[in-house]
Amino acid sequence: MPDLEEWSTSRLLTTAARLVDHAWNERLLDIGITHAGYTTLGVLSRQGTMTGAKLALAVHVQAQTIGKTIEKLERQGFISRIRDSVDRRSQRITITPTGVEALAKAEDIERTLMVGEGLESFELRSLLRGIVGELAPQRQRPAVAAV
Secondary structure (H helix, E strand, C coil): CCCHHHCCHHHHHHHHHHHHHHHHHHHHCCCCCCHHHHHHHHHHHHHCCEEHHHHHHHHCCCHHHHHHHHHHHHHCCCEEEEECCCCCCCEEEEECHHHHHHHHHHHHHHHHHHHHCCCCCHHHHHHHHHHHHHHCCHHHCCCCCCC
């Protein structure tokens, strides 16, 4: 193990994020989604049907990235795309009942992962919310909910 005391804060943060993402994806394999898919399903479940552009903003990724995630989730039946009745060029994305089931299973995995690894703490969440709030572009900053 390298001497972590010598690592910069940004290196520690990006490495930790990558390792958590990897651990997530390993546990989510049985459900058939990735961490990105879980995040996308969660946004759709909480915020309802939306366009791909709005979904990309809500998930804090580029349109191309959300496009790949949407394609995978649609192939598995977790989401559906519906043509907008007003603007036929636009598509509305919604979570399906199968997606709701997958999301519930993933949420159980999240509780196990976060508690099992000691990652769920008020202090850590507060620090991470501060980082996201400072670094996310203005139009993408999430509303900070009271804890």
